[in-house]
Amino acid sequence: MNPQYLLRGSITKALITLALPIMGTAFLQMANQIVDMMWIGRLGSDAVAAIGTAGFFVWFGLSIITMVQVGTEVKIAQSLGAGNEAYAKQIAGMALYLAVAFGLVYGLFLTLAKGPLIAFFDINNFEVEQNARSYLGIMAVGMLFSFLNLVIASMFNGAGQSRIPFKVNSIGILTNIVLDPIFIFVLGLGVGGAALATVLSQILVTGILLYMLLHGRLFKAFSLRQPFSLETVKSMLALGLPVSFQRCLFNTFSILIAKVIASFGPDAIAAQKIGVQIESITYMTAQGFAAALSAFVGQNFGAGQFERVRKGTVEAGQIMIVFGIGTSALLYFFSEPLMRIFVSESTTVAIGIRYLKILSLSQVFMCIEMTFSGCFNALNKPLYPAVLGIVFTGLRVPFAYILSAGALLGLDGIWWSISGSSVVKGLIMLGMVAVLFKYGIPRVDSVLETDTKLD
Template structure:
């Protein structure tokens, strides 16, 4: 008799709440594991001294740009393959997976090559001093070369998620994180015959960890899951590539808007002094942890949406979307209450300066109140991509950040200072969430009408 726990998830038939839970929990565990090992990475570099730590901090905007492209392409991959699987075309899904791996590697290779040749120019533009440049060169020269390897497990995991498997990607993420954490101290400080490489060792450890993930993901996709095939069938390479890029490029563009908006937000906070910036930085790190469930759902809901969209089951798409929103609103309200209750201790754990403590507490009393509302925006955005409406998702990101979030924060700052800035940001998210919900549900109605017309013509 087959064990129910090992039964393959059927995104087209299984109960919706249970299915979303089964998909999201493994993804959440994988994300937490990866986050913990990234913290370990930063910790070991910090032991080298202030200059190496400052150098690696300068690399974050650049590496995030490449990773944003990779994430966007993985969103396009997941949406296209999940729709093909939902419509019952396994051969098309398998070929799409191969095309996604090739196209993504080419895009990242071109971006990495340009970045490699422009290291001095890019980091001088970012304000890095000549003292830090040797450290930045040591790290980024290796990282740019290795980024071509990074894309394969990201796209491979997207293929697995599209099939409804989120457990395997979480295991691969955790495995790569463990390899990285083991190699970090060995390569940074030296171990036996291995010479100390300093900050370059951190980059080498990451590349080796990614390489191990590549071997694992390709073995699983080709030998175990049989989700890749060179048989194009009725398709052409260019047609498959266009499908993926049609969603992937707008998704990547939307991802790249976030650091721009955060830079503007930080500049507004900076008007209140360095202590306010320090407190805002702490608050932002708390936010990334407090919103982990939202981010996990934003990766697991799209495959469900795309498969059922491909199968023409729009009523299941709507039910899953609304179920996810109800859960996130309740979950994030609980997170808000926990943060408010623990704000006194948390603020003192991160800071000793009275003003910094005060601003951290102010942050925790106001901004987390809107995390549930923000979740509606994030899930609507990812669901638009899953519904093959990538320009809607991109436009929603633009509307959120540059029509509501930043303008309302600026207005609040003018009226009531830092407290007004935080309140304005929450109000901006409320307006955007209302638009996102109306827009997505209205889009579902239109998609349903189109499907019925197609059925009538057939």
């Protein structure tokens, strides 16, 4: 199946048609996380801090599966663009095998290591640590299903059928929203109830996506028994590895920064956790648009339509710059009412306001970096944005330690280290895209052949 709207006609319409369901899924996930925080916030800042602490390791796992997710989307897009559906089916089969293997291994790791992982933060608050261990232990069971959902969704996105995972994920998110208050308050499970609601919702989504995959919604006839090919697996992982490595290091850096934040107490942890959820308006939308751009570029790249690749990348960037300006204004001018949606403690609110105001200055640059990375991934050049992200995100850690020293900026120094690095990454990414277009888009004569260059 090869949706023609990606290969001909209005580029802006094609991008928006593909991006809206992906962005819609991101917004629904954000709404789900906001509802989670609203319910958990009623238990107090300690409960929010517990989920914030455990959540780093859940996000770390989602970064790992990016290794499979990115390679799957790009390879399926390129294959269908080149008219090679048989190879696309093989990619899908290998992706499922890898998702199951990764999910089982990482879930087991979290189950066995949850105690030492939470202890790493030196929170010195028994209730926070106990709730964090409980939350992480339950979420570990759901990692298999989370991994499968992301990988299967990437198959549909790569084929230009982003509406299907949007609809299915909507069902799962609405289920989670309904189950949250029941498990947290009615059954009295607290933080563990929030985790259980999430896992059950993920299981439901997995079942529906697998049913659709096996009943012709992606390919005319698809079987789980695809011929195994080590070369296919290597090519998929080679595309996804730089992105996955970047995101894993990003989470590692975030954990190290969180340890600095933890030294300022549970209120600081809670404020940052809530602030990140609010800020996700930007980065989840940018991730969704990057995925759409990756599928668009991948299919046109596979079809040999290189000028359309160029124009699509520029138009995607223009759209996201406008969006970034809007979210910057939202976070800066409405920081206090946004924080008070989730928590009422004055100390937590005050810290969160400073976080949102400082981070608002970098939203446009975050959009630029994340969106254009989708183009590089689809052109088989994921290493460039990965190196950019690793270097400058890594610099956040020493700057967070230095700037947060009492004689300097205190807690605000951590926020400035994060915001400043995003500005630098966005500016450099603009230069990288300019160089890419000036010296020629890399091309392939076949999705299975080595790169040459189109002048």
